[in-house]
Amino acid sequence: MLDLYHLIRKFTWRESRHFWMTQRAEVYAASRGICWLCGYHVPVQSFSIDHIIPTSMGGTDELYNLRLVHHSCHHAYHRRKDHE
Numbered sequence: 001m002l003d004l005y006h007l008i009r010k011f012t013w014r015e016s017r018h019f020w021m022t023q024r025a026e027v028y029a030a031s032r033g034i035c036w037l038c039g040y041h042v043p044v045q046s047f048s049i050d051h052i053i054p055t056s057m058g059g060t061d062e063l064y065n066l067r068l069v070h071h072s073c074h075h076a077y078h079r080r081k082d083h084e
Helices: 004-011 021-030 071-083
Strands: 048-051 066-069
Touching (some): 021 048, 066 071
Antiparallel strands (some): 048 066
16 A cells, blocks of 8 residues: 555656645645645645745745645635735
8 A cells, every 4th residue: 555655646747846745745644635725625636735824924834834725725715815
């Protein structure tokens, strides 16, 4: 059986622009595979990572500042924020 790191690596066709595979596995495990925005399960094959405090506002890439979200939830969240 593949561990979470290798499972994520298997299904991720490219690395996210600044998250390493180990970080992605840690965020997924810490979130128990649940989207922070909608509360539904996120498939390991496709997920985004969102910063709680954006890096543009001084946030870091530390685990405590990252949360798991669906791609679609992430885009919808930022579209809503941009229109506020």
